[in-house]
Amino acid sequence: MKWEIKHKVQDGILEVKTSGPITWDDNRLMAKEALAAAKQHETKKVLVDHRQIESRLSVLQIDDMPKLLKETGVGPEYKVAILFNPVAPQSGDFKFFENVSIISSLQFKIFTDHAEAIKWLKAEDEKKKPAKK
DSSP: OEEEEEEETTTTEEEEEEEEEEOHHHHHHHHHHHHHHHHHTTOOEEEEEEEEEEEOOOHHHHHHHHHHHHHHTOOTTOEEEEEOOTTSTTHHHHHHHHHHHHHTTOEEEEESOHHHHHHHHHSOOGGGSOOOO
16 A cells, blocks of 8 residues: 655645555554654644545454554544445444544544545544533
């Protein structure tokens, strides 16, 4: 798998664009590099564009992905939007990953629309909003 990491200063969002066949080891390395870049740019908002990948991950590997991400330093304070291609053969893997991430207390959400993903990343965390009087 190939990837490119860019920081969108005006949005405070780190963007990771991937392509090609994805493997467990590629994903681990990409996660480490993206986390280092997020720390460097002092952001906890990440957009991962996986619309051009070919998944080579098994269901068990997808189930273990939150554990791998936590081991690399990704925690619940990070907000990660993942773009995917809904007509790709592995599109169901993304919904499964979103579910196992939620169960693992990680803020990962899947999208097919770039603008919707950015909107979600920019939205304030409901937990941080003051209570209405």
